Amino acid sequence: MTAFWVVAGIFIVIALLFVIPALLRNYAPGKENAERETANVNIYRDQMAELAEDLRNDILSREQYEASKEELQKRMLQDLSTEHPFVKTFAVKRHGITAAVITLLAVPLLAVYLYTVIGDARGLLSQSQLASATQFHSNDTEEIPDGHAQMKSVMENLIARLQDNPEDVEGWLMLARSYAIMGRFDEASSAYSKLVEMQPESPQFLSDYADVLAMTNEGSLIGKPAQLIDKALKINPDYPKALALAGTVEFEKKQYGAAAAFWERLLVLIPVESELAKSISESIVQAKSMADEDEEQSAPVQLAKNDSVGTDIAAAPVPDNASTKQPAASGVPSISGIVTLNPALAGKVSATDTLFVFARASVGPKMPLAILRAQVKDLPVVFTLDDGMAMTPAMKLSSFPEVVIGARISKTGQAVPASGDLEGYSQPVKVGDTDVAVTIDQQVP
Structure with a gap:
């Protein structure tokens, strides 16, 4: 979001650099003077671009950038409105300066206002911002903490847009993901349900829906989430997220061998050097180890059940906790x-x-x-x-x-x-x- 406003500000300034000299040039005739002003404009434009580049490269802090930009704009206006000693020019008329100042203030304010009113705020929300958004304790967008007003505004725009265009798949997906990031899994599951209704053959939406439903069921994938995962794999047997969740379902059922099999299928689909591949490999080793332990323990457990003492042990109640x-x-x-x-x-x-x-x-x-x-x-x-x-x-x-x-x-x-x-x-x-x-x-x- 910050990068967007920086870039937008630079473009507004550049646009003003074209407009302001044109307003003043009409009242300051003289070819040599006009050429000098054009050269000044180019110089200031280059300096403005250098400031923006320094900001992007972290050479300047935000405060230093704003102060330097303001000083540069002041110098630009002073140079453009000052008579040069070696060129005879006419005095700039008062109403020309007034028009320039009004334009300087009105253009950026009007641009920002129009964007906030009719712009598409979804374009400002990056995946990294969604990933780092904190979990809210609220069940209503009106109760989002003040520090997250940006996310609140985006959510309101999304909801309003979907009311006008209920078939907007991209909008529903952004809404579902936003609810999930906020920890509002009931609302997220409703949004994913709408997506699955619109595109029932999408393994992505089916897998995401299952993942969110599990969060409303104390993290368990057993039940409807497992059914959604199975459907996703029937549509695309190699869809990575569905394979990962299917392995988790089997692990939850204590079917460790089956879990390892799903994760091995996933492992061949992802880059070998990635952190995810390393994590999946560790999970496979863990699942296979637990499967081996179950096999080793199965024989003595069966013998114990045939013994009267063993039967009493097997029938003993398990404490609630x-x-x-x-x-x-x-x-x-x-x-x-x-x-x-x-x-x-x-x-x-x-x-x-x-x-x-x-x-x-x-x-x-x-x-x-x-x-x-x-x-x-x-x-x-x-x-x-x-x-x-x-x-x-x-x-x-x-x-x-x-x-x-x-x-x-x-x-x-x-x-x-x-x-x-x-x-x-x-x-x-x-x-x-x-x-x-x-x-x-x-x-x-």
């Missing part, structure tokens, strides 16, 4: 610790409220890298998060040097933050730490 106490698989990167609740907030929760414990990158995307679910009655909770809990192979604990462990008590039972939820976060920690302490000590406004 067992998922929070399972040790990480051997060799799998993990983080463990304990979650506690500030006693001052104890009166604001009930025993059956849902507790989410999750890890996310300390710098970068806010999507959970691993997540588990418990209840308030289980507090204090001793937890272990590992790569086996990753939602996608490319987004897991070991993919980031530092992560933040968060804990949230949800009144609604949904993973998406809502007003009134209680939460707490750790300081950035490294994968492998075993004594991470998280205290839930604040309320979502």
Whole structure:
């Protein structure tokens, strides 16, 4: 966005450099004087271009650039309106100066105003800006924090455009992605549903829809998301995202061999030297290792079931909060610790409220890298998060040097933050730490 306004400003200035001398030239006849003014204009234009180049190359800061540009414009106006000692010129008429000043002010203001009113703001939103946008806690665009007014404006323009043109596929895609970045997965899934309705044979939209639906289902791809992924692969068996998600579905079902098979198909479709290829390779190794462990354990487990003592063990009930106490698989990167609740907030929760414990990158995307679910009655909770809990192979604990462990008590039972939820976060920690302490000590406004 900043680069756009810089470029737009440069073009406006260049346009004015053509208009202003023309206004003044009519009242300052003389060939030699006109040639001198033209030369000055060219010089200032070159200087303006050099300033813009210095800004792009980080030689000048934004403040230095603005100050230099303003000084250059002042010198330009002074030079163009000053009589030269060696050329006899006529005095510039007062109304000529007035017209020039009005033009100088009116042109850029009018251009900016017209763009904000009738321009297409989607062109200003780059993929990098979307990727770095923070997760909002709001369920309504009117409640977006002041610091994100730019995103709010874009969203309003998108919604207005789609009301006028409901068949705008590009608009629906941008809206869906924006909602997903903001953490508003219910709205994102509705937008992707519209896209799938308009283009039911698109593996991209089917895969993205499945991914977003999983976020509304506590990160699980089981159910409708898995059906969408299967449909995407029937349309295009080599669509990368569908293969990645299909592997995750099998991993979630504990079908580790099948998961590795999907990810091996994905691996041949991506550049060998890329970071994604490295991450996929690690996931394949992990899945195969866990598949081998399952095979090794299957024989003794079967024998145990035939023994009376073994039958009693197999029939023993599993505690409700067992998922929070399972040790990480051997060799799998993990983080463990304990979650506690500030006693001052104890009166604001009930025993059956849902507790989410999750890890996310300390710098970068806010999507959970691993997540588990418990209840308030289980507090204090001793937890272990590992790569086996990753939602996608490319987004897991070991993919980031530092992560933040968060804990949230949800009144609604949904993973998406809502007003009134209680939460707490750790300081950035490294994968492998075993004594991470998280205290839930604040309320979502």
